[in-house]
Amino acid sequence: MARKILRINMTDLSATYEDIPEKWAKWGGRGLTSAIIFDEVEPTCHPLGPNNKLVIAPGWVSGTPAAPSSGRTSFGAKSPLTGTIKESNSGGLSSQKIGKLGIAAIILEGQPKDGKWYSIFIDKDGVKFEDASDLLGKGMEEVDKVMWERYPHKPAVIGIGPVGERKLTNAGISVNDPENNPGRYAGRGGLGAVMGARGVKAIVVDDKGGPGVHIANPELFKQGRRKLTKAIQAHDLTKKNGGLNAYGTDVLMNIINEAGGLPTRNFSSGQFEGAAKISGEMIAEMVEKRKAGQTGHACHPGCIIQCSNVYPGPDGQIIASPVEYETAMALGSNCGIDDLDFVAQMTKYCNDLGMDTIEAGNTIAVAMEGGLLEFGDKEGALALFEEIAKGTPLGRILGQGVEATAKAFGLYRVPTVKGQSMPAYEPRAIKGIGVTYATSTMGADHTSGYTIAPEIAGVGGKVDPMSIEGKAELSLTFQAATAFIDSTGYCLFIAFPILDIPEGWEGMAESVAGVMGMDITGADVVPMGKEILRMERLFNERAGFTKEDDRLPEFMRTEPLPPHNTVWDVPDEVLDEVYAWVHE
């Protein structure tokens, strides 16, 4: 069965299944969300107004049998945090279930005329709108629980917490995991506020009896899947008991700290004396010592990397799942806090309230710099979360993220690009990633550009890891490859093995070609990724962004970062080269 577009209009509460138009037919995941936003959303619209749309798309291979780690959903819209186009990507149960219903994308548009809140139930028989007033003000833990009680077959629950209901710009979209925890997030860019502005509290997806994903060329698909699986299983980072499986993403904490690139106390140092205490090694130790929780957890059925974890408290009760590197940086080192139990507790709070943990932690750090509390003050940080939960005026400012909070406190040191705060790699110490932070179509984002082994992506030549020569082309190639991977439904962590192992790269492309019946190979990955980037970049230009927005914050150019005492000195011309091709 050909894939359909499910258009849900909240103004008249209608749902229609449309044939996928030719211009979108080749896309899935991020490629499809960006193509739809590019075609249907006015770039200058207000992100919370009637003209923005939320597009939800499973990747190309999501829902196919045994494609490894392929349950990623793309959420796209114009972002209220950055004002740019946005694709925010999440694990959890949604992608495979939407894919198995034969749906290429859900377009959520309009706003209820009656100002009411709804939940939406989607299954093989169609779409039902239900009054969600009983769920208002509820955290995502309860919403997930209620939905599993209300509906059979353990459905996917896509939802927003109170922060999304208030339409604050740090609102994320939660997706439940296989244990029905709300910990998988399309966190970045405030897309929870876009969902809230459509009057939708939750979308429940049950794929029971659905038609499944059509595979055009099963042999090619299987061949690709096999190669990719082999690469994942061979790579030191992604194999069983490899770095990610054993310690989770927080395996990077000690490495980045030793390298002097760990954001600490609102980006004022690259090393944190308490880093080891909030590292992945310590998570593994706690799981072992407390005889509870789990490392090597899968965020959706069929992930073979299993980087997720379930973190136990001192009494053996589960606090949160997962505790990730980015979160441990934002709520830990960047706030001067070296307590893993606290980081887990705050993660739980974010997951329940419906906030991105990176932006939330970095916001507390900015409030600390603004003098509202001291760095390292856990009780104070907790009290600020309570303000956010209650929706007090201060809580609403904090719920808007770093930039709004920095303005409210008159701060100059604001670690954001295009309104989005930086993830866990200090660009003054690790300059390669700074090029991507500056130029990404999404604002400061660690996932939008993965560095590539040049011989695999066909950039040619040997890359000197110490110099910035050739970094513009490299950064572009990384960003393009990432845009492609974000379209597949595969977890972006396959980037590590496939960029090291050529057969993995080929396998990824072949599995996509097999499902879609497209005539593509590994050589098409970067060009197709560039097509996606072009749409995103043009959208941003039409929204008013120029190359002058592709800059890191001024303070990073003048304030040396210990321990290396380096500043951000990559010339603007290098940054401008990254997207110069868009108009060629």
Next chain:
Amino acid sequence: MIVDVAIYGKLSKLLGGKFIATKKISLPEASKIKDLYDSIGIQAEETTYVFVNAVLSDMPGMTVALEDDLHDGDHIGIFSKGYVWPYQYRDGSVFSERLQAALAKRDALHHDTRSE
């Protein structure tokens, strides 16, 4: 001289840790990294990333830091086998001169079982 050592992963057992161990270690003057390894019982091949005062001095599959001089008060961070610092998050960080020279002579590094 006294140096400050942190070991991550399996090798931390040598200093009594489970996943991480830290210790101040006393060494004769003019000691090098290899002397530090000897005093702890580390085989150079068992290490991956080695940092001296936040400068990356060794990488997986390479053992170029052995002759690096140590000084009183240095901090040395040593990662066991199994760690990967993806170049995605590594490019543009600070490398030792010896490591830079060694890298200039070899092809790209790969992190898969082909190298074992």
